[in-house]
Amino acid sequence: MKRLLGFLLLAAACVGCGNTNRPYTVAFMPKLVDIPYFKACQRGAEEAAKELDLALVYDGTTKADKTLQADLIKQWAASGKYDCLAVACNDPDVVGTALAKARSRGLTVVTYDADARPDARQFFVNMATYDAVAHAMVDAMAEELGDEGGQVGLLTSWVNAPNQSEWAKRIKSYAKEKYPRLTILDEEEHGEDRAAGVTKAKAMIQKNKELKGIIGLTSVAVPAAAEAVRQEGKKGQIKVTGVSTPRDMRDYLKDDTVKTVILWNPVDLGYLTVHVCDKVRKGEMPENGTIQAGRLKDVKVKDREVLLGEPMKFTKENVDQYDF
């Protein structure tokens, strides 16, 4: 028994050692780990960390769950292992409260991809303005439908999710103003779950006889909607577009179930985020103005919001050039 205890103490000591004199460490947290989109962000973040000689830890929750993420943030902040948190938030408030707590412990807090409430973080790295992304999605859908009108459904993760709720609002108002022939339906939720997304999209197709298109607001929603259209045998009759990754969408683009997918470059997003973390640390980050972030030149900053650029379009023709 004594020997066992001794062994345990030794093991504990080994796990605990090497804590002194560590380099400046950035914890880079996705909404959930293990999906291609955030792995692409991770690659960019690692590239920047190497350039800037920072330590980077990529980790998070295995589910896109606001409470799990908030608890993890609070524990990381309390653990004393990190100097800076870069977080893609699952919820502006629940996660925001945890981030505010981390800030009060002296950590640098930067959000990327999805924002928390603004008082909870120092900077938000936005991939493209809400307006630009929402308009790109509606324009792509309207172009595919041509002069035809009809109902367009929205498939989202959660109605309250930070980006998705902002996009949905803008999709509705922009479509009303510019394409009155389109009727945008209220959002259906899939909870970042692919199978649930397919089920919801099928239900949407069966319930709304006038449905002409589905816009997916997450990287999981678009392939789920495309899969539902395929399974229901409605290819060509119901158009699908939205924000997703080339990797998730390659098959559906190749067989023409989907014509256009909207996204930005997530590798650049991760890269820019870590550069922003470094600039905050060095005190070189302006609240308004432009910054030079490594290979990304003249990046705009407005009211503590950093803008990566304009959204990109992926089609059958260019999808093979991207591997995220």
Place this chain on the structure above:
Amino acid sequence: VKPRLPTLLRGMPLASAAVILVLTVTLVPAFRNAAYWETLAQDSFPVAVLALALAPIILTGGIDLSVRSVALFSGVVAGFLFHDLGWPAGCALAAGIGVGALVGLLNGGLVSVGVLPLVATLATRELFRGLAAAVSGKEPVRGFGLEAYWEARWLGVPVQVYGVLLLAGLTYVVVHHTWVGRALFALGDNERAARFAGLPVRRLKLGLYVWSGLVAGLAGAAVVLKNDVAHPDAEGGLELLAIACVVLGGVRITGGYGHVGGVLLGVVTVCVLVAGLLSIDSRWRDLATGAVLVAVAIGNEAAARWATRLDLKTD
């Protein structure tokens, strides 16, 4: 007197809980940090009080799966009273707790007229989550301005710890030192016999579910304070975590056997284990959680069988 081996074996659930606790705390470096414990103690308040309210129910062989939904619903109602009717935040939260008790009345009513607790509370679990979403609308209510209370300390220890200990003390006295407690065990052992013995089975059940509704309301108020927002969909899996605490604390899920002290140990163990496993790489986290729980289940079951066999031999 030397304790008999079967008695020792029956203590196996508590022993495995204690082993997990000690191993996690020694192996995870973060636990050497006082701030880590404080955060954990604060954030574990909802699950701890729910486990303490569920323990007596599980002792009778019942279950309440609706506790998370009731907690969220009470929180959202409090948010509504605060934001839309302009009540002071404290009053709104107190009213939310009252709403929890009212909701418990529905659960208790269903169960005492003979609906299976699993069925009744599975139904109300959906019902109240839906109601929470409906009351909340599109924008959850935020800015209660009560952070100071959530962050409060007494003698350097977060107030949440005292709250849990107080509730545990109360539950302990009622369960192990009053006729109500004896009736609970009797009910869990054999409901028919309890009925024939003249115990007020219906009223007892009604009381239990009202109590768990009230405590769920308290947990809901705590979740609001913790997040500073009345969110209709926070704390995913809270009810299952609370049940895990009770079961890991040695309460038999079929009723009739268990101890409040064990439940408290179960709470600490589960919360520490979950927090400890957060510091390993996410790829292994779910696997590790599952593996630990399977190991505990096998160990406890083996010990229980061994004890029964020994008992049969000596009899």
